[in-house]
Amino acid sequence: MSSNRSNKVLLLLVLISILLLAGMGLRIGDIPTDFLDVYHAVFNYSEQNLSELIIREIRLPRITIAIIAGAALSIAGMLMQTLFQNPLAGPYVLGINSGSSLMVALGILSGVGFFNSELGLIGSALLGAFVFGLFVLFTASFIRSQIGLLLFGVMLGSFVGAIITILEASSQVDALKAFALWSMGSLNGVSVDQLPVISFVFVLGCLGTLLIVKPLNMLVLGEEECRLMGFNVKRLRLSIVFITALFTGLVTAFCGPIAFVGLAVPNLTRMLFKTQNHFLLLTANLLFGAFFVLSCDLLIQALSETILIPINALTSLVGAPFVIYILIRKLR
Amino acid sequence: MISIKNGAIGFDSTLFSIEDVEFSRGQVHVLMGRNGIGKSAFLNTLSGILAPIEGTLDFDGNVFSQYSSKEISSRIAYVSSAPRGVPFLSVDDYLLLGRYKHTNVFGRGSASDLAAVLDAKQLFDIEHLSSKYTNELSSGELHLCAIAKAYIQQTDYILLDEPTSHLDYANKIRVYELLGQLAKNNNRGIIISTHDLDLAFKFSFQFYLISSQQQKLFSISNFKEVEKEFK
Numbered sequence: 001m002s003s004n005r006s007n008k009v010l011l012l013l014v015l016i017s018i019l020l021l022a023g024m025g026l027r028i029g030d031i032p033t034d035f036l037d038v039y040h041a042v043f044n045y046s047e048q049n050l051s052e053l054i055i056r057e058i059r060l061p062r063i064t065i066a067i068i069a070g071a072a073l074s075i076a077g078m079l080m081q082t083l084f085q086n087p088l089a090g091p092y093v094l095g096i097n098s099g100s101s102l103m104v105a106l107g108i109l110s111g112v113g114f115f116n117s118e119l120g121l122i123g124s125a126l127l128g129a130f131v132f133g134l135f136v137l138f139t140a141s142f143i144r145s146q147i148g149l150l151l152f153g154v155m156l157g158s159f160v161g162a163i164i165t166i167l168e169a170s171s172q173v174d175a176l177k178a179f180a181l182w183s184m185g186s187l188n189g190v191s192v193d194q195l196p197v198i199s200f201v202f203v204l205g206c207l208g209t210l211l212i213v214k215p216l217n218m219l220v221l222g223e224e225e226c227r228l229m230g231f232n233v234k235r236l237r238l239s240i241v242f243i244t245a246l247f248t249g250l251v252t253a254f255c256g257p258i259a260f261v262g263l264a265v266p267n268l269t270r271m272l273f274k275t276q277n278h279f280l281l282l283t284a285n286l287l288f289g290a291f292f293v294l295s296c297d298l299l300i301q302a303l304s305e306t307i308l309i310p311i312n313a314l315t316s317l318v319g320a321p322f323v324i325y326i327l328i329r330k331l332r
Numbered sequence: 333m334i335s336i337k338n339g340a341i342g343f344d345s346t347l348f349s350i351e352d353v354e355f356s357r358g359q360v361h362v363l364m365g366r367n368g369i370g371k372s373a374f375l376n377t378l379s380g381i382l383a384p385i386e387g388t389l390d391f392d393g394n395v396f397s398q399y400s401s402k403e404i405s406s407r408i409a410y411v412s413s414a415p416r417g418v419p420f421l422s423v424d425d426y427l428l429l430g431r432y433k434h435t436n437v438f439g440r441g442s443a444s445d446l447a448a449v450l451d452a453k454q455l456f457d458i459e460h461l462s463s464k465y466t467n468e469l470s471s472g473e474l475h476l477c478a479i480a481k482a483y484i485q486q487t488d489y490i491l492l493d494e495p496t497s498h499l500d501y502a503n504k505i506r507v508y509e510l511l512g513q514l515a516k517n518n519n520r521g522i523i524i525s526t527h528d529l530d531l532a533f534k535f536s537f538q539f540y541l542i543s544s545q546q547q548k549l550f551s552i553s554n555f556k557e558v559e560k561e562f563k
Contacts, residue, residue: 038412214439220418228379229432230405274465276421279438 007273007280015285018067023313026055029301059298061190066297067290068202069187069255070265072247074289077262078269078281082216083137083240086146087270087326088199090263091129091248095156097259099124099132099245100252101183104161108179109167116238118194122201123192126249132156133241133248185256185312187297201250209242209282212236216278260313260319265289267299267326333380334489334521336395337561339387343376346385348374348547353540355519357488360511362532363549364525364558365542369383371525372413374542374549377490378523379410406433413493417467423477425450430484441458448484455510456480471498476522479507483514489521490514496528504528508535529558 033051040046041055047119073091080089080096091097101125136153143149168176182189190198215236218226227233251258269284270276296314303309339350347370355361363371364423376382377389380396389396391404399407399447409430418426430452431445435506441449453459454478456476466474475498482490492511496504514520526532533539533555541561552558 204407210438214432214435214437217425217439218432221415221423221426221429224381225412227401227403228410229429230400230402232401270420274419274420275425277425277439279440 001143004265006045006251010054011283011287016292018287018294019292021181021271021291021298022063022067025066025294025298026059029054029059036266037293054227057189057192061192061195062187062297063294064195065198065255066187066294068198069251069258070261070289070291070293071286072205072251072289073258073262074265074285074292075205075282076244078266078278078285079209079240079244079268082219082278083142083237083244084146084149084151085220085222087145087267087330088263088323090093090260090266091244092257092259092262094134094147094153095160096129096132096244096248097252097257098157098205099130099135100249101128101130101257102163103128103165104182105164105179106254108182109164109171109175122197122250122253125253126245130242130245130250133245137237137241139242168222177225182256183312184310185315187255187259187293187311188213189252189256198254201246205243205246205250206282206286210279212239212243212295213278213282216240217276219278256312259316261289261293261315266290268322333390333392333522335390336384336387337390339389340385341377342385343373344438345381346547348542350387350549353549353551355489355521355523358411358515358519359521360508360515360535360537361382361521361523362526362537362539362562363523363542364527364532364552365537366481366544367560369542369547371542371546372493375410375493375523375525379491380404403506405487407487408489409482409487409496411475411478411482411490411492413497414471417469417474419464419465419467421466422462423458423464423466423469426466426477427481427484430481433485452480452484455483457506459525472500472503476500476503476507479510487520489523490508492522492524494525494527496526504531508532508551513538529562530555533558 023038027033027035027115031051031054033055037051038055041052041060045052045056047053078095078231080091083088104121105122105252107121112319139151186210215226215231216230217231219236223233264284265288269281269288273280274279296311299311300311300314333356334352340346341348341350353521364372365371373382377384380401391399405496425547426442427449428445431441431448433553434445435441437473453462458473458480461473461477463468466477467475475495479492479495496507499507511522511524514547515522539552540549541558542549543561
């Protein structure tokens with residue numbers, strides 16, 4: 001039971017780090033502010049004060065979305081890895097992001113009115129992720145090999161990439177620029193008014209995951225065993241795809257594609273905690289994912305005067321080598 | 333009691349037929365037959381994953397298909413011929429999954445759940461494996477754990493597909509003895525398939541042979557009848 005206590009200590013340390021980093025992120029920037037400004041900006045906001053304005057309108061949304069994006073993608077990755085019993089699965093490599101990307105590209109590049117509205121954008125990103133999730137789920141019933149499924153995801157990504165390129169080639173300059181910026185991935189695109197909706201969808205996804213923790217624990221033994229134990233496997237698989245799509249679509253709509261978080265963090269947490277208890281894994285992915293993306297964002301802010309790094313580039317720089325490390329360990 | 337009348341068993345096409353057979357509680361029922369004759373298909377049928385191609389399958393007096401998969405799972409446990417070890421899934425956590433009907437909504441076990449796990453570990457003599465991960469076990473150790481998990485499920489019936497194939501001689505005897513005790517002392521109905529022809533006959537079980545010549549299931553009473561089949 002001592003490992004139980006050390007798990008709790010580790011999770012608590014990460015939680016404290018997140019709070020410290022978030023506090024730092026709110027205070028530090030081009031325009032120096034102090035903690036009193038932060039306090040006022042959050043609890044006692046006045047538009048007249050420039051420091052408070054910057055904290056509330058710029059930094060608060062960025063920090064919040066960094067935390068939510070990291071947590072959401074990591075939990076989505078955990079769900080995909082358990083569903084496909086494949087440590088190399090994740091919303092990005094399996095091409096579930098691509099569904100959202102395609103829909104967002106259609107929205108921004110085609111100029112059709114419905115897609116351009118905020119609700120249309122979120123809705124279509126969620127729908128795209130869900131449809132592609134179902135597509136991958138369907139394909140997984142034919143492709144049993146773990147690497148094979150991954151290749152399928154990569155192909156799906158390439159295929160969608162081609163369609164997006166065609167859309168780009170026939171687009172107006174303004175739309176093209178907007179889409180190019182979106183596709184780099186950015187945590188700056190969210191406004192403070194959007195935070196309630198984003199938080200609501202995120203909490204919904206977390207609650208959904210919490211409700212299927214027990215079947216997830218059983219799913220680790222395989223679908224047949226799960227069925228023999230009396231679980232409705234079909235419904236479970238659909239719930240997993242639905243929740244994954246909710247998380248992936250949400251993040252993709254607001255931040256653009258963010259690679260490797262959903263693959264690397266769940267692997268890291270499984271290695272650290274050495275468990276298949278999905279209640280613990282859910283908590284760990286939530287905290288470690290938030291910590292990872294928040295740290296990436298602060299690093300980007302710190303380097304912003306020297307070099308501009310899009311968030312998608314940074315997570316790939318860190319995540320891709322880690323995934324290669326896992327691949328080598330697995331295939332050796 | 334699980335019973336079949338005028339049944340035909342198989343995955344896609346009929347492998348063998350059954351006139352009339354009844355598997356009662358309080359007994360160990362042993363299925364024998366050549367490779368590919370349909371023993372696994374039969375166990376799958378009895379556990380409700382596979383429908384019989386023909387005939388009626390009855391379970392405690394009702395037609396089997398009337399039961400929901402939830403009801404069946406709380407009364408029949410199934411141990412596959414090749415349980416899979418999972419990385420980072422410890423033996424303790426694995427066994428606790430057998431108590432899933434009792435654990436809380438997050439899968440956390442109460443004191444009585446942990447007591448049930450401990451009881452099974454002692455019975456099957458696998459306490460030393462508690463904190464090992466299931467993918468690090470030998471196939472024999474893993475199989476013992478899988479049987480222990482089925483025991484923990486506390487179902488009326490336990491179906492086991494070749495439960496002793498990965499075990500050494502001493503453990504084979506141990507498992508047969510344990511299954512005999514579970515049937516007698518706990519009034520469980522136990523149905524297994526096996527290739528341990530001569531060894532199994534040392535125990536007072538019920539024996540059945542699926543004959544490859546007649547493609548039919550027979551009840552048999554001595555080793556000689558099996559010997560002919562495998563000559």
